[in-house]
Amino acid sequence: MSHPSLIERLAILADAAKYDASCASSGTSRRTSKGGKGIGSTEGMGICHAYAPDGRCISLLKILLTNHCVFDCHYCINRKSSNVRRARFTPQEVVDLTLSFYRRNYIEGLFLSSGIIKNSSHTMEQLIEVARILRQENDFRGYIHLKTIPEADPELVRQAGLYADRVSINVELPTVAGLTRLAPDKNAAVIEGAMGDLKSAIVEAKDARRRFRSAPRFAPAGQSTQMIVGADGASDAQIVGRASALYGEYRLRRVYYSAFSPIPDASAVLPLKRPPLIREHRLYQSDWLMRFYGYRPDEVQQAAGADGMLPLDVDPKLAWALKFRESFPVDVNRAPRELLLRVPGLGTRAVGAILASRRHRTLRLDDVAKLTVSLAKVRPFIVTADWRPVLLTDRDDLKALIVPRRSEQLELFAA
Known part of the structure; x- marks a missing residue:
């Protein structure tokens, strides 16, 4: 040989x-140029x-x-x-x-x-x-x-x-x-x-x-x-x-x-x-919660089910919020950074922008909408100058209201 x-x-x-x-x-690929020749490859x-x-x-x-x-x-x-x-x-x-x-x-x-x-x-x-x-x-x-x-x-x-x-x-x-x-x-x-x-x-x-x-x-x-x-x-x-x-x-x-x-x-x-790829993704999200969002390990573990597994249909931050609804809603105009970081749908940059903006004016729901990709996820957990989620946090079907239908989720994670 x-x-x-x-x-x-x-x-x-x-x-x-x-x-x-x-x-x-x-993990990407590009089409081949005419005649199989070209410059570069992924x-x-x-x-x-x-x-x-x-x-x-x-x-x-x-x-x-x-x-x-x-x-x-x-x-x-x-x-x-x-x-x-x-x-x-x-x-x-x-x-x-x-x-x-x-x-x-x-x-x-x-x-x-x-x-x-x-x-x-x-x-x-x-x-x-x-x-x-x-x-x-x-x-x-x-x-x-x-x-x-x-x-x-x-x-x-x-x-x-x-x-x-x-x-x-x-x-x-x-x-x-x-x-x-x-x-x-x-x-x-x-x-x-x-x-x-x-x-x-x-x-x-x-x-x-x-x-x-x-x-x-x-x-x-x-x-x-x-x-x-x-x-x-x-x-x-x-x-x-x-x-x-x-x-x-x-x-x-x-x-x-x-x-x-x-x-x-x-x-x-x-x-x-192999386990579903979304499981690996959820573990990275839980890792982020501990490293950048101030969650203790036991709090992340609380987001898991009785079998110790994180839910696949929602991220661990939302899973924790749904379990501990008594911690919400959070007033975006008054709450400290550590509580704002607990709000599903708000990342570290969004929280930083909220803290900076509220020094100069009172924030409304439209202001928060500009800082998140999913206002539907954020809205049940916050209070603004013109919004208060009356009884919304206590609804039994809250998860269904927030989480998109399976057909709307990314195919990568639905796999």
Whole structure:
């Protein structure tokens, strides 16, 4: 069998990297120009979008160093018992690809992960070598995100942070029981220990930079992690609790959620079908409530049903408001920011605009309508100068009045 060409390996290893949710691809395609020729493509593999520390949306080359792996995680298409086509780059090949795409202005950085070859430390050395060559030998100033391997030597994981803008260690599954059953080669205590070491190194580096301007930067964009949703029996309430604990304990920048996707030659212990995509979306919404809207984890969990699952037909913020109607209506001309943020349909920007506008005039319902895409969702929960929802909040059919019919919802989430 002939050795795959560079472009064939790029196709294999970029496609294999798509299962990591820490960077999301655009997921779009364009029609082919006449004769099959044209400039540019959004199909295929390799390019994802992420956000830099300053908030810019940037394009990254997203690939694996190799999809060979000595681990046998049931949910992973690259596990050692999987019958997939294997490929591998050398560190220099990844460097050359990154620089080539960068010079053509296709990308602004690199997202690099890998299967485990030989052992964890050897693989980590290879990942670090890519970043080292880019930074030291090519003076590369672009964004680098390295997926680090918790089982590797802690000193190697620390070295990764000296070259990468962001580092991440995946907890993989929400519960220890799920990890033990589906990823027998991985250990929850080892993963959390590595995350703790990274947190300490980030804190120490920030402190050193405050005192000494010449101190080296260490993972300035922080660390993140990923949880697979739907591969085990964890409920949304359990996932929310786990994410909150990770944010608090390890000062993570992001927890990413990845809906389990059935894979070829799947293990018998896995579900036969993927969870609805809207479930992943609801978890991201719940994550936003905790990070930007002031909700405690237990409050987000209260939005779930008796089975611990967030409703799929409404967002968790609306679900909470419908459960705790005694907290409403909120007077937009008097209520503090924390209460306005509880109003379904009002985002952080809308609340900021309300607080700024009401300093100069009394707000009416039409003023609020200009700040939201769904006045029907907002109206039952607010009071304005010319509007008060008399008895509306107490109606048994309030949810039906707010939520659009199924045929009107986005097809993506209705799926």
